[in-house]
Amino acid sequence: MEFKSLFTGTLRLFIKRIVTxxxxxxxxCLLCFTIVLIPTVMAGLMRGMLRYAREGTEPKFGELLRFDGFLQTLLLMVVGGMAISIGLMLLIVPGVVLMVWWMYALFFIADRKMTFGQAMGASKRMVSDGGFWNHFVVLLILAVLNGLGGGLGGLGVLITAPFGLLLMTNAYLASIREITPENCSL
Structure with a gap:
């Protein structure tokens, strides 16, 4: 993964539509306060960022309330979240490995309309094919960025969260190959 071009391309796209x-x-984030909407909003954030990164069109706020893939997103959040939590309790390393393997699973649900199991398998395969440590570095950069944003009285997250999501979107797009539901497995 070419980190310099990933970062500079993300920065260029981010500055172009920073307010939006x-x-x-x-x-x-505000819609996530209604717990029922969290899966819908998360998938909508991914769809909006994917459309912006691919086509350059502004994310549409209506994306946040489309219920496409609601059940698959909910299952991913519950099953994946529980597995990562258990992994973190078991000496931290297993949880970090699962986090890196599945970091793009929600993108596969939003982008390719995969089931949660297919998406987890596709994400794991993409991370493994692209080099685990490359994707670990992306996740580490995201954690540091959001930590810095949160450390600035929480207001910095207004900048670091959308930038981080766009960075992750660009990492997904840079890494994606022809991964389909048929050729992915956990």
Whole structure:
């Protein structure tokens, strides 16, 4: 993975629509206060960022309330979240490995309309094919960025969260190959 071009390309896209991206993420975060909408909003954030990164069109706020893939997103969040939590309790390393393997699973649900199991398998395969440590570095950069944003009285997250999501979207797009539901497995 070419980190310099990934970062500079993300920065260029982010600056181009900074206000829209901040508002898109802020509305998404506010909608997540209604727990029932969390899976819908998370998938909508991914769809909006994918469309922006691919086509350059502004994310549409209506994406946040589309219920496409609601059940698959909910299952991914519950099953994946529990597995990662258990892994983190078992000496941290297994949880970190699962986090890296599944970091793109929600993108596969939103982008390719895969089931949660297929998405977890596709994400794991993409991470393994692209080099585990490359994707670990992306996740580490995201954690540091959001930690810095949160450390600035929480207001920095208004900038770091949408930038981080766009960075992760670009990492997904840079890494994706022809991974289909038929050729992925956990």
């Amino acid at each position: 991206l901040i508002l898109f993420n802020l509305v998404g």
